[in-house]
Structure formats: structure tokens, C-alpha cells
Amino acid sequence: MIIQFSRIDDRLIHGQVTTVWVKEAKAERIIICNDEIHQDPIRTTLLKQAAPPGIKVNVVNIEKAVSVYNNPKYEKDTVFYLFTNPHDVVRLVEQGVDIKKINIGGMAYHEGKTQITKAVSLDANDVDAFNQLDKLGVELDLRVVYSDPNVDFIKKINEFKWD
Template sequence: MDIRLTRIDDRLIHGQVATAWSKATGIERILVVSDEAAHDELRKFLLKQATPPSIKSHVITKQKLIDIDQSGLFDGTKIMLLFASPQDVLEVVLAGVHLKSVNIGGMRFSEGKKMVTNFISLDNEDVQAFVKLANLGIELEVRQVPADRKTDLMQLIKKEKLLHE
């Protein structure tokens, strides 16, 4: 797989992803990696409807991504991977899916989470997953759209004193 963008955004496919990111990355295919969405036929249908007509999309489980990666099925295909959480990204990386960089686009606020930007809220589990990804040498960059300046997520986490060392 020619992974052009790996993005964490709990909305998965939406306007920004469908237009700005697909154009900026030149992708041919979007793989939404979510066990929950893959087992929800309505959600799968809606996510596919949000995909631009020129791009193929699939909603798959984490295990299916691992199998595809190992099989070489999409070798040479320009792909965007979309995840809802850093824990899901960490799980596939630990299973052998090679990622260089992860873009963090949106993680909504809920009870127990702390806002680190106006569109990213993290709890301790999120922070621990991001720390493990960073320790594996994976770049963690924050941008909503390609034109935004890259911000290092680990710097934001340190600034907000979310690391419990």
C-alpha cells in the first residue's frame, strides 16, 4: 500500500476529508478502519456516500487492514487510512502495519477528556496510545486541513501537562 495519509478523526469521512485531503494526497482509495463502523450497515452506507465519486472507499475492521497489508492486495495503490482513535492506530502498528506519520484531525470532547486544541480532546488512554506511537518513531501532527501549519501533538500534550511520568 502506498499510504499517503493516516488520519485520526472520530467523524471518519466528512467534507474536509472527502475534498481537501483527497485532493492534496492524490489518493485512489479510502480505507475506514473501524470495527464498530464495519459491523454497522447503515453507518457503512453513509460513510461510502460521503466519499468523492472518483475515489473508492471501504469500511473495514482492524484485522482486515492487517490482512490486506500482509497480503499485498493494494500494493502501489495510493491510500488514505482513517481511524476513530489512537488506540486503533496503535493496535494495527503493533500488528505490523508500517506507518511513518499520523495526522490528528478531530477527537471530540466528552466527559473525562481535556481539550488540547479547539478540535482535539484527549483522555489518559488517548495520551498513552500517542506516547507509544511517538516512541515507535511515528510523527504525530495536528492539522484539520492540508493548508494548516503542522503542529506536533506531543508538544501540545507536554504543554497541557497530560504526561504522567
């Protein structure tokens, strides 16, 4: 499997993804990797319907994502991985999925999270996951839109106090 692009965006497939990031990714398939969404048939159907024309969408759990990545049948497939959180990315990378770079695009504010940019809010568990990804050698690319300048994400999260 050829990973063209990987992004964390809890909105998953939306305008910015369908009009800009899909074109940048140059992938034939979007794979949404999340156990919870995989178990929600209504949300899965809606995500597939939101895909841009000509792009296939699969919603899989983490176990299936690893299995498909390792299946020689898909070795020539180009994919755009979408995640809702950094924890799922860690799980894939720790199981041998070769994600070299992850774009952090959007993580909504919820109670207990700290807003670090206009589009990204984290809690201490998220920070731990991002630090883990950094230690695993995954480049962390904080850009909501393609034209945004890249920000040193680890430096950014270290500007805040985490309990």
C-alpha cells in the same frame, strides 16, 4: 499497499476530508479502520455514500486492515487510512503496518476528555496511545486543515495534566 496519507478524525468522511485531504493524499481508496464502525451496516453505507466521486471506500476491522495491507494483491494500491482514535493506529503499527505519519484532525470533546485545541480532546488513554505512536517512530502531525501550521503534538499534550 502504498499508504499515501493517514488521519485521525472522528467525523471520518466530511467536507474538509472530501475537498482537501483526499486531494492531498492522491490515493485511489479510503480505508476506514475501526472494529465498531465495521459492524454497523447503516454507518458503513452512509460513509461509502459520502465519498468523493472516483474514490473507493472500504470500512474494515483492524484484523482485516492488517490482512489487506499484507496481501500482495494490493501492493500497488494507493490508500488513505482514516481512523477515529489513536488506539486503532497503534494496533495497526504494532502488527507491522508501516504508517510513518499520522495527521490528527479531529477528536470531539466528551465527558472525561480535556480539550487541547479547538478540534482535539483527549483523555489519559488517548495520550498513552499517542506517546506509544511517538515511541514507535510515527510522526504526529496536528493539523485540522491543510493550511494549519504543524504543531509539536507531544509538546502540546505535555502542557496538560493527565491522570
